[in-house]
Amino acid sequence: MVTLYRFTQRELRLLARQKADWLNPLLFFVIVLSLFPLGVGPEPNLLRIMAPGIVWIAALLSVLLAAERLFKDDYRNGVIEQLVAAQQPLLSFVLAKLITNWLSTGLPLVLLSPLVALLLNIDQASLVAMVFTLLLGTPLLSLLSVMGAALTVSADKGGILLALLILPLYIPLLIFASAAIEAASMALPYHGQLAIMLAMLLCAMALIPLAVISALKLNVS
Amino acid sequence: MRAILTVVDSQRLDIKPQPFHVSTAQPLLEGRELCCIRQDRVLFEQQNLVLRAGELLQVAGKNGAGKSSLLRILAGLAQPDEGAVYYRQQTLAQAGAGYAADLCYIGHQSGIHEQLTALENVSFWRTASGVAAADDFTLLAKLGLAGLEDIPCRMLSAGQQRRVALARLWFVKRQLWILDEPFTALDQGAIAMLQQHFLQHLQSGGAIVLTTHQPLQITYEALTTLELVYRW
Amino acid sequence: MFKWLHPYAKPETVYHLCGRLYPWLMALAVLLLLLGNIWGLAFTPPDYQQGDSYRIIHIHVPSAIMSMGTYSAMAIAAFTALVWQVKVAQWSVLALAPVGAVYTAIALITGMAWGKPMWGTWWVWDARLTSELILLFLYLGVIALSGAFSDRQTGAKAASLLAVIGVINLPVIHFSVEWWNTLHQGASITKFAKPSIDPSMLWPLLISILAFKILMLALLCLRLRNAILQNEQHRPWVKALAGGH
Numbered sequence: 164m165v166t167l168y169r170f171t172q173r174e175l176r177l178l179a180r181q182k183a184d185w186l187n188p189l190l191f192f193v194i195v196l197s198l199f200p201l202g203v204g205p206e207p208n209l210l211r212i213m214a215p216g217i218v219w220i221a222a223l224l225s226v227l228l229a230a231e232r233l234f235k236d237d238y239r240n241g242v243i244e245q246l247v248a249a250q251q252p253l254l255s256f257v258l259a260k261l262i263t264n265w266l267s268t269g270l271p272l273v274l275l276s277p278l279v280a281l282l283l284n285i286d287q288a289s290l291v292a293m294v295f296t297l298l299l300g301t302p303l304l305s306l307l308s309v310m311g312a313a314l315t316v317s318a319d320k321g322g323i324l325l326a327l328l329i330l331p332l333y334i335p336l337l338i339f340a341s342a343a344i345e346a347a348s349m350a351l352p353y354h355g356q357l358a359i360m361l362a363m364l365l366c367a368m369a370l371i372p373l374a375v376i377s378a379l380k381l382n383v384s
Numbered sequence: 385m386r387a388i389l390t391v392v393d394s395q396r397l398d399i400k401p402q403p404f405h406v407s408t409a410q411p412l413l414e415g416r417e418l419c420c421i422r423q424d425r426v427l428f429e430q431q432n433l434v435l436r437a438g439e440l441l442q443v444a445g446k447n448g449a450g451k452s453s454l455l456r457i458l459a460g461l462a463q464p465d466e467g468a469v470y471y472r473q474q475t476l477a478q479a480g481a482g483y484a485a486d487l488c489y490i491g492h493q494s495g496i497h498e499q500l501t502a503l504e505n506v507s508f509w510r511t512a513s514g515v516a517a518a519d520d521f522t523l524l525a526k527l528g529l530a531g532l533e534d535i536p537c538r539m540l541s542a543g544q545q546r547r548v549a550l551a552r553l554w555f556v557k558r559q560l561w562i563l564d565e566p567f568t569a570l571d572q573g574a575i576a577m578l579q580q581h582f583l584q585h586l587q588s589g590g591a592i593v594l595t596t597h598q599p600l601q602i603t604y605e606a607l608t609t610l611e612l613v614y615r616w
Numbered sequence: 617m618f619k620w621l622h623p624y625a626k627p628e629t630v631y632h633l634c635g636r637l638y639p640w641l642m643a644l645a646v647l648l649l650l651l652g653n654i655w656g657l658a659f660t661p662p663d664y665q666q667g668d669s670y671r672i673i674h675i676h677v678p679s680a681i682m683s684m685g686t687y688s689a690m691a692i693a694a695f696t697a698l699v700w701q702v703k704v705a706q707w708s709v710l711a712l713a714p715v716g717a718v719y720t721a722i723a724l725i726t727g728m729a730w731g732k733p734m735w736g737t738w739w740v741w742d743a744r745l746t747s748e749l750i751l752l753f754l755y756l757g758v759i760a761l762s763g764a765f766s767d768r769q770t771g772a773k774a775a776s777l778l779a780v781i782g783v784i785n786l787p788v789i790h791f792s793v794e795w796w797n798t799l800h801q802g803a804s805i806t807k808f809a810k811p812s813i814d815p816s817m818l819w820p821l822l823i824s825i826l827a828f829k830i831l832m833l834a835l836l837c838l839r840l841r842n843a844i845l846q847n848e849q850h851r852p853w854v855k856a857l858a859g860g861h
Binding site for chain 1: 698750753754756757760761764765766769770773774777778781782784785788789792793795796799
């Protein structure tokens with residue numbers, strides 16, 4: 164526990180020093196959102212219909228973007244190699260990365276959602292649903308992106324490859340999250356979708372840290 | 385799976401008895417008929433080595449002869465293509481976390497994050513090695529880094545960064561050190577201090593494997609040199 | 617318990633085993649392919665609804681089934697590779713991935729070709745076609761990842777891990793796509809393949825499925841042999857093989 168706390172502290176400190184790492188993806192999120200009305204036209208009803216999909220596609224792209232650099236520095240300067248050799252601290256290290264990744268990319272998206280609702284003409288019921296889906300969904304996005312980043316950390320061509328690997332895995336989340344918002348906009352219950360998202364999140368929380376650890380191990384071997 | 389189970393062990397580390405358990409009859413680390421192939425080139429094969437407590441093993445050889453690969457195999461990071469590494473008569477797979485808990489590996493890249501200060505880097509490795517926090521200012525001052533504790537490491541010279549990395553050797557309580565090119569970028573004074581520190585570690589029953597191109601200045605009693613021949 | 621399996625993890629043994637199996641498997645695959653397809657295309661009655669256009673089923677269904685079959689074979693190999701560190705299993709993953717990707721592509725293309733006369737359009741976001749498309753992405757991901765590392769061994773291991781991750785995700789993806797599909801459009805159009813099939817059409821179809829399966833095994837043998845030679849080229853037994861003949 165102490166190890167996890169210290170490591171999380173270190174990651175947060177690094178984020179505070181490299182602000183571009185988490186600010187740029189957020190900026191990207193807002194810009195992508197504002198591109199959609201420019202592309203499909205400013206018709207409020209059209210935007211309202213498309214909003215769930217737009218928000219979630221923008222969210223998963225920006226989380227993916229943020230994850231790409233996650234392990235790069237620590238890989239390049241040998242921290243990961245030496246942690247793998249030491250074995251014990253590795254799990255705490257991975258968990259710290261996951262927590263800070265969510266804090267720096269997922270949580271801001273939740274906080275930004277009222278702004279998004281304004282931009283895309285989303286009503287209040289949908290906004291509530293959107294906040295819930297983002298709260299449940301962004302940790303899962305972080306988990307999957309961190310796994311992708313760990314898999315490709317020593318690869319020669321990172322960025323595009325990461326997207327190719329991880330985007331297909333996002334599909335279930337995208338489906339259920341946008342369906343929940345859509346249901347809310349039609350005043351239908353959406354507990355079912357949220358429950359499924361929670362189930363997916365819990366499974367991922369159990370399995371993905373292990374996958375990340377083995378991905379890091381094979382990348383330094 | 386193992387990682388989860390061993391989190392609990394991290395508290396147990398600092399109460400390891402010091403000096404280390406020494407048995408001259410039993411080799412501490414042993415490589416039997418190791419073979420390593422990288423990118424279709426055989427770096428070495430049928431390579432045997434034995435390291436006992438209190439011994440220093442210097443791995444020498446030209447660039448590209450496979451020194452780092454051998455060290456990575458010994459540290460359990462890479463698998464040998466043939467043969468096996470034994471730690472206290474057990475293969476590394478059998479020894480598992482027990483081996484990792486006795487090992488301090490500092491690789492070619494020093495494990496220093498450029499955005500963090502010397503102090504933060506040292507305390508990161510303290511946490512990672514399961515050692516309680518202590519007075520890092522004194523330690524860094526001893527390593528000639530007084531006044532540089534709070535500067536991000538990217539501002540430090542290569543030699544100073546290396547000193548920050550090697551600071552670990554002064555607080556980890558691990559019997560086996562595996563060091564890849566520890567003297568790189570260090571000045572004469574630092575090299576002498578490091579070698580003196582090696583001597584202390586060996587005398588208290590530790591063991592060291594290192595690679596270096598420079599001749600060692602101190603004559604160690606139990607020094608073995610392993611010359612890896614560059615092969616095509 | 618699995619002691620008898622151990623010799624089969626040795627690359628040399630596998631190389632020779634594949635060499636012995638390959639001609640038989642390939643001959644059998646070609647024979648069955650010809651039999652199934654000629655029977656299916658020329659000697660079965662036309663469908664009462666779809667006329668002759670349904671005959672593409674003899675390519676479409678076997679390739680669709682084997683696109684998933686190959687993925688599960690690949691995932692089993694990947695699991696073996698990760699847990700027991702068997703190198704031959706790693707190379708099998710890389711050997712199977714392109715085969716599966718091509719099967720998936722065939723299933724997609726024939727599915728589109730079948731969709732044109734049936735649905736009047738080349739592409740419908742039908743649950744099965746969409747799942748198949750995502751499966752193709754997963755295959756391409758495995759192939760891309762295996763080639764992304766300067767060290768071939770790391771690439772093989774990473775691809776194995778991704779294959780295992782993918783197989784855990786596949787059911788989730790499949791069911792969510794199916795659910796999404798029923799949500800957004802009635803299930804009516806996807807139902808037409810469901811009704812029971814006449815035995816006169818079933819037999820050639822089963823033969824074609826078997827043919828695709830054996831073809832996959834034959835291609836696995838062929839590609840695995842190549843991979844073994846490539847990865848073991850400096851071993852004495854390969855040198856003896858190359859020098860001796």
